[in-house]
Amino acid sequence: MSILIKNGRVIDPKSGLDGILDVFIEGSLIKKIDKTLSGEGKDVEVIDAAGHIVAPGLIDVHAHLREPGYEWKETIRTGTMAAVKGGFTSIACMANTNPVNDSKSVTDYIITKARSEGACRVFPCGAITKNLKGEELAEIGEMVEAGIRAISDDGKSVKNSGILRKALEYAKLFNIPVISHCEDEDLSKGYVHEGRASLLSGLDAVPGIAEEIIVRRDITLAAYVDSPIHLTHISTAGSVDAIRQAKKDYRKITCDTCPHYFSITDEATLGFDTNTKVNPPLRSRDDMEAIIEGLRNNTIDIIATDHAPHEGTSKDVEFDIAAFGISGLETALALSLALVHQGVLTLHELFRKLTINPAKLLGLPYGEIKAGKTADLIVFNPEIEWTVDKNSFFSKGKNTPFHGRELRGKNLITIVDGKIAYKDPSFKG
Amino acid sequence: MRTKVLLDKKGLERTVNRIAHEIIERNQGVEALSLIGIRTRGVHLAYRIREKIKDIEGIELPFGVLDITMYRDDVFKLKSPEVKKTEIPFDVNNMTIILVDDVMQTGRTTRAAIDAIMDLGRPKRIQLAVLIDRGDRELPVHPDYAGSSYTANPEEEVVVRLREVDKKDEVVVVRSQ
Amino acid sequence: MKWTKKDLLGITGLSKEEILFILDTAESFRDISRRDVKKVPTLRGKTVITLFYEPSTRTRTSFEIAAKRLSADTINIAASTSSYVKGETLKDTAKTLEAMKPDVTIIRHSMPGAPHMLAKIVESSVVNGGDGAHEHPTQALLDLFTMREKKGTLDGLKIAIIGDIIHSRVARSNIFALRHFDTEIICCGPPTMLPPHLEDLGVKPEHSLEKAIRNADVIMTLRIQKERGGVAYIPSIKEYSTMFGLRKEHLSKAKKDVIVMHPGPMNRGIEIMDDVADGTSSVILDQVENGVAVRMAVLYLLLGREA
Numbered sequence: 001m002s003i004l005i006k007n008g009r010v011i012d013p014k015s016g017l018d019g020i021l022d023v024f025i026e027g028s029l030i031k032k033i034d035k036t037l038s039g040e041g042k043d044v045e046v047i048d049a050a051g052h053i054v055a056p057g058l059i060d061v062h063a064h065l066r067e068p069g070y071e072w073k074e075t076i077r078t079g080t081m082a083a084v085k086g087g088f089t090s091i092a093c094m095a096n097t098n099p100v101n102d103s104k105s106v107t108d109y110i111i112t113k114a115r116s117e118g119a120c121r122v123f124p125c126g127a128i129t130k131n132l133k134g135e136e137l138a139e140i141g142e143m144v145e146a147g148i149r150a151i152s153d154d155g156k157s158v159k160n161s162g163i164l165r166k167a168l169e170y171a172k173l174f175n176i177p178v179i180s181h182c183e184d185e186d187l188s189k190g191y192v193h194e195g196r197a198s199l200l201s202g203l204d205a206v207p208g209i210a211e212e213i214i215v216r217r218d219i220t221l222a223a224y225v226d227s228p229i230h231l232t233h234i235s236t237a238g239s240v241d242a243i244r245q246a247k248k249d250y251r252k253i254t255c256d257t258c259p260h261y262f263s264i265t266d267e268a269t270l271g272f273d274t275n276t277k278v279n280p281p282l283r284s285r286d287d288m289e290a291i292i293e294g295l296r297n298n299t300i301d302i303i304a305t306d307h308a309p310h311e312g313t314s315k316d317v318e319f320d321i322a323a324f325g326i327s328g329l330e331t332a333l334a335l336s337l338a339l340v341h342q343g344v345l346t347l348h349e350l351f352r353k354l355t356i357n358p359a360k361l362l363g364l365p366y367g368e369i370k371a372g373k374t375a376d377l378i379v380f381n382p383e384i385e386w387t388v389d390k391n392s393f394f395s396k397g398k399n400t401p402f403h404g405r406e407l408r409g410k411n412l413i414t415i416v417d418g419k420i421a422y423k424d425p426s427f428k429g
Numbered sequence: 430m431r432t433k434v435l436l437d438k439k440g441l442e443r444t445v446n447r448i449a450h451e452i453i454e455r456n457q458g459v460e461a462l463s464l465i466g467i468r469t470r471g472v473h474l475a476y477r478i479r480e481k482i483k484d485i486e487g488i489e490l491p492f493g494v495l496d497i498t499m500y501r502d503d504v505f506k507l508k509s510p511e512v513k514k515t516e517i518p519f520d521v522n523n524m525t526i527i528l529v530d531d532v533m534q535t536g537r538t539t540r541a542a543i544d545a546i547m548d549l550g551r552p553k554r555i556q557l558a559v560l561i562d563r564g565d566r567e568l569p570v571h572p573d574y575a576g577s578s579y580t581a582n583p584e585e586e587v588v589v590r591l592r593e594v595d596k597k598d599e600v601v602v603v604r605s606q
Numbered sequence: 607m608k609w610t611k612k613d614l615l616g617i618t619g620l621s622k623e624e625i626l627f628i629l630d631t632a633e634s635f636r637d638i639s640r641r642d643v644k645k646v647p648t649l650r651g652k653t654v655i656t657l658f659y660e661p662s663t664r665t666r667t668s669f670e671i672a673a674k675r676l677s678a679d680t681i682n683i684a685a686s687t688s689s690y691v692k693g694e695t696l697k698d699t700a701k702t703l704e705a706m707k708p709d710v711t712i713i714r715h716s717m718p719g720a721p722h723m724l725a726k727i728v729e730s731s732v733v734n735g736g737d738g739a740h741e742h743p744t745q746a747l748l749d750l751f752t753m754r755e756k757k758g759t760l761d762g763l764k765i766a767i768i769g770d771i772i773h774s775r776v777a778r779s780n781i782f783a784l785r786h787f788d789t790e791i792i793c794c795g796p797p798t799m800l801p802p803h804l805e806d807l808g809v810k811p812e813h814s815l816e817k818a819i820r821n822a823d824v825i826m827t828l829r830i831q832k833e834r835g836g837v838a839y840i841p842s843i844k845e846y847s848t849m850f851g852l853r854k855e856h857l858s859k860a861k862k863d864v865i866v867m868h869p870g871p872m873n874r875g876i877e878i879m880d881d882v883a884d885g886t887s888s889v890i891l892d893q894v895e896n897g898v899a900v901r902m903a904v905l906y907l908l909l910g911r912e913a
Contacts (some may be wrong), residue, residue: 045832119831196803200618201780202718272719318717320738496634497644499676508911510609512634548643 001043002026003415008049008379012369013352023054025375028418033371045420049379052412055351056367057089057376058333059119059358061179061256062154062232062304064325065091065122068109069098074309074396075081075401076110079329080119082307082367082395084422086329087411089120089376090366091307095127102127102138106398107146117227121376123149123362125179128167132159137167146176149362152179154232155337159185161221166347168227175360177230177254178222182214182239183280191320193281203319208287211280215239217251219246228252232363233306235261235280237290244299254361256302257336260326260401262291268401274315274322274400278308293352296344302361304351305332309397312429327390327397337382337409347382379413379427386410435561435579435587436600444576445474448558449481450585451574452527461523463491467530467542470496470515473593474560475529487556491524493517500541523552531576531589533559536568543570561600613725613732616741617782621740625783628903630761631749635906636899638675647699649678650708652909656682656697657724658735659715661831664870664894665735665745669712672901678709696720700727709909714835731908739834740774744904745869746779748897752889753824753897762789764861766818768794768850769828770836770879772801776828776869781807788865795850798839816851822860826867827852827877847876854881865889 003025010021010033022029022037060083066074076093083091093110095101101110109125114122126148127138132155140151151171158164159182164180171178185212192198194205215231221243222229234240234257236253247253260278265285268276276282294300308325315322336354339345345353359367366376388405390398414422434458435446456462466475473493483489496513498504528542539557546555558574563581578604581587586603590596607627617625619699638646646827654673666682685699696715703711704727712733713721718740725732734910736742755759765784771777771793784791785808792824793804806810819825829857830836830846840846857864866887872878883890 157777194802196806199776199801199803199807202738202775272722298617313695317695318715318723320717499634499638499648504648505910507910508908509607510631511607512631512906544647548646551639564637605872 001045001419002048003045003273003418003420004037005047005049005054005379006037007055008052010054010369011347011351013348014368015370016348017369018348023369023377024053025415025418028374030369030371030373030375033369043138043340047379047413052379052381053347054369054377056355056369056377057088057378057414057416058354059148059236059362059364060088060091060307060329060332060369061230061302061361062303063091063093063307063329064309065093067113068106068307069095072311072396073314074116076113076122077117078394079307079309080114080122080397082327082329082393083413084119084414084416085394086331087333087378087380087414088329089378089414089416090123090364091120092125092149092362093122094125094152096132096155100131100219100259101143102130102132104139104142104146106150107143111147118254119421121366123147123364125150125152125154127151128153128158128178129163132156134160134163135161137170137244140170141174142148144176148176149364150177150179150230152181152232154179154181156185157181157183161217164218165221165225168222168229169225172227173369175363177228178231179230180218182211182216182218182231184213184422186385187213189239191277191281192269193266195266195282195284197270201270203269203274206281208238208283210371211236212238212242215242219250221244221250223250226252228254231255232304233261233280234300235287235291235325240290240294240299244294244297246376247299254301255299256304256305257291257300258297259328259332260307262288262295263335263338264401272319273401274317274319274402275399277319277322277324279324279429292339292344295339301353301357303336304358306328307395309395310399311396312398315399324394325397325399326401327393327395327399329395330393330406331388331400331402333380333411334386334407334409339380341408375418378411380411382409384410434599434604435577435602438598441550441598441600444560445477446481448504448574448576449478449485452558453482453485454505455573456525458535459486459488459490461525463493463519463521463524463528464527464529465493465495465517467528468494468496469537469594470589470591471529473591474531475527478529478558479525481513483560490518493519495542495545497541498547500545500588502537502541515545517549521546521548521552524552525556526552527556527558529558530561532561532563532587533557534563534565535568536566539570540568561587595602609911611911612908613736614743614904614908615721615725615732615734617743617746618741619777622786625747625750628747628829628900628907629630630752631903631907632751632896632899635902636896638902639895639898642847645675645677646679648906649673649676649909652678653707654678654680654710654712654714655703655708656680656735656904657703657714658683659685659720660736662736664716665714668736668894668897669901672898673897673905676902678905681708692847693895696723697727700724704728704730709853710905733904733908738775739778740775740852741779741782742775743779744897745776746783747904748893748900749780749826749867749869750783751896751900752867753865753892755892756825756889760789762788763823764790764792764821765824765826766792766794766822767826767828768815768852769837770799770830771795771804771828772799773831773834773836774828774900780826789908791816794823796840796846799836815852815856816859819856819860822864824851824865824867825860828869829871829873829877843876851876852878852882854879854885857882857887867893869893
């Protein structure tokens with residue numbers, strides 16, 4: 001089985017390739033990229049991508065697939081279906097499952113399940129500490145053996161600086177990144193950002209410095225032991241500032257933010273819509289502008305989704321007791337393309353943060369369109385306008401604050417390992 | 430819109446005077462008599478009657494203002510939910526109360542007004558004075574004193590204008606076409 | 607003026623005209639409570655449910671009396687938060703109540719936004735009887751009513767609100783309401799109890815009690831919200847009382863005709879001393895009386911809204 005994608009604008013942010021080209025895929029590999037290729041052989045599916053863009057498949061360094069243990073929120077099957085619909089061909093899933101992914105057996109389970117049921121590639125992220133308790137290191141080496149590509153106690157920070165130091169040192173053995181969720185839990189007794197909106201709503205609030213204090217601590221620790229550190233879901237102006245400064249002296253820092261932190265602010269929480277409850281919380285307008293500037297000046301390397309699906313009853317409750325999280329895989333591309341529409345980033349700059357940079361962080365051989373490389377790619381159109389309808393999500397998590405919102409830019413086809421994993425019903429050609 | 434004048438300024442004044450005389454006559458004087466006007470125009474009519482009685486008898490009758498909104502049977506069908514104050518600064522117990530309204534039609538306003546007064550005490554008797562009785566009753570209540578009667582068609586509206594609120598005194602029939 | 611709103615979820619969302627309309631309507635309803643027959647038939651056949659997730663005697667009673675004086679039927683549901691966490695969600699409770707066809711549901715809840723959630727689920731009117739540290743609109747309305755009654759006008763007033771501002775829905779709703787008028791609002795308390803960004807609301811933060819009440823027309827004292835963790839914001843109740851408890855000698859700093867308000871329940875000897883609470887400046891009992899009138903007005907207007 002071969003696929004020929006004709007007449008599309010092919011972009012590859014790594015090489016800078018950009019032109020109306022045909023892409024010929026044979027088996028799982030990209031065979032040829034050239035002008036006017038014809039489908040040789042009999043078994044060729046031809047896709048006319050005229051007017052559309054062909055790009056490397058998106059890579060998410062931060063998603064929650066909820067399996068094992070919380071299958072009513074999401075499964076590896078539904079989560080990866082949502083991923084391919086959104087244009088992702090590889091995703092890293094966080095360790096806060098039940099049981100926690102802190103051992104080889106859980107990693108094995110996720111990888112086996114993903115191979116048989118997953119619609120895209122799944123790279124588990126192992127826990128830093130056993131049961132995410134922040135007390136003893138998990139069996140990181142064994143998990144690496146089984147296939148994890150990073151470690152993280154995402155959901156909370158490793159509170160004990162001594163333990164985190166050891167994790168940073170130990171991870172060097174395997175050349176995997178430590179992904180740090182930055183939150184000072186003593187300052188985080190709240191549900192929304194501390195600011196004017198929280199003054200109006202009376203909701204318990206978390207100040208931006210709860211994140212910034214840990215950003216600075218983690219950078220300090222990483223630099224001290226000369227280990228790479230990745231700071232995930234960065235949300236405040238102070239964090240961006242701290243990271244920009246620190247990167248001048250110490251190069252092994254990377255970070256990501258999520259579409260909701262550059263798309264909406266804490267004003268969205270004023271109606272008590274629990275779909276706006278997320279950790280870290282939606283921040284102020286100043287923070288949002290700083291995040292956008294951080295993306296523009298490359299302080300922020302990666303856009304991740306922090307896809308955190310929840311079933312209805314976790315959100316259909318009072319704001320205080322609602323679960324944190326946004327179901328993000330199916331809106332990430334369109335929300336990110338707004339940065340291009342607004343002139344913040346070029347298409348190539350944006351796709352670097354969605355493809356090759358995440359690939360590099362996780363040590364993956366993907367995120368490129370190049371002859372001889374694995375055929376993980378998407379066909380999308382940055383201009384198609386559509387309305388977010390949570391009920392049409394493939395994800396079990398319908399928890400989006402963007403329901404009903406008009407977005408511009410839509411994924412049309414996702415090819416994983418040379419096979420069509422998703423085709424939008426509206427796509428003709 | 431066509432209008433027909435039922436009472437002009439002079440006619441309205443004569444009618445109010447006649448009602449004042451009838452009240453005194455019917456009650457054989459003004460002892461234990463008091464006046465309560467139903468908002469809005471009934472209040473001004475009641476006040477005029479009170480002035481006239483003062484001219485005749487030399488006595489100022491106790492005087493009250495009644496807002497019947499809280500007692501209406503169509504309270505949730507009103508165009509405006511405004512409730513004004515009821516101000517009855519005297520004890521209604523054992524009084525003969527002359528309730529004053531501008532136009533009487535269905536009798537529902539009167540019913541509400543009677544209920545409102547009964548919640549304030551136990552008057553000896555309540556009598557009703559209206560400037561115009563336009564018929565079409567829906568409840569078994571009738572005025573004791575009616576300035577004049579006019580049997581209006583459904584498309585006709587009887588409009589009372591008083592100088593205190595409308596800058597002129599007249600009663601007209603307005604017919605919508 | 608017409609009334610169009612289905613719910614009263616907060617002072618936020620009310621215009622100045624709507625606030626004044628409620629106060630004016632309450633004037634008419636207040637007289638009913640002063641008569642022998644303290645009842646009018648206005649809401650005959652209507653059903654009012656009070657759904658209280660937090661213990662409250664005065665607010666619930668005030669709403670209940672208001673409803674009864676308007677001839678509505680009242681049903682009180684005291685939902686204890688502990689059993690509710692174990693069992694039925696607010697959504698299910700709301701749907702169950704809705705099936706019983708109430709006309710108004712008054713909800714008090716320890717969590718901000720609970721009334722807003724209820725209002726989205728039910729078709730009947732919802733009144734916020736206090737939601738966490740968010741809003742307590744009828745309290746603010748009765749406070750404004752009392753200020754206007756005692757001072758003749760709201761414009762030009764200097765109002766000092768003293769106490770646990772960060773946890774106080776009463777302070778928030780009052781601030782939101784008083785902002786519509788030409789008022790000077792000062793919030794006073796230890797820095798831990800004053801939320802950041804108060805200035806954005808046109809409120810002056812102040813840490814000295816004496817400075818806060820200088821030339822004040824109105825002093826409103828609030829209690830420490832123990833149930834919202836207020837105690838952790840100060841070293842001790844004793845120390846708080848020494849620094850922020852309102853004493854008679856303080857009143858000489860304020861205007862001669864200053865009025866002292868308290869939403870209740872009071873902690874005598876902590877935020878307010880006996881000689882102030884029971885003194886001539888105190889209008890605390892007027893607040894209680896006016897509360898019934900304001901709540902009658904609110905129930906009446908919500909049910910009489912334009913369809």
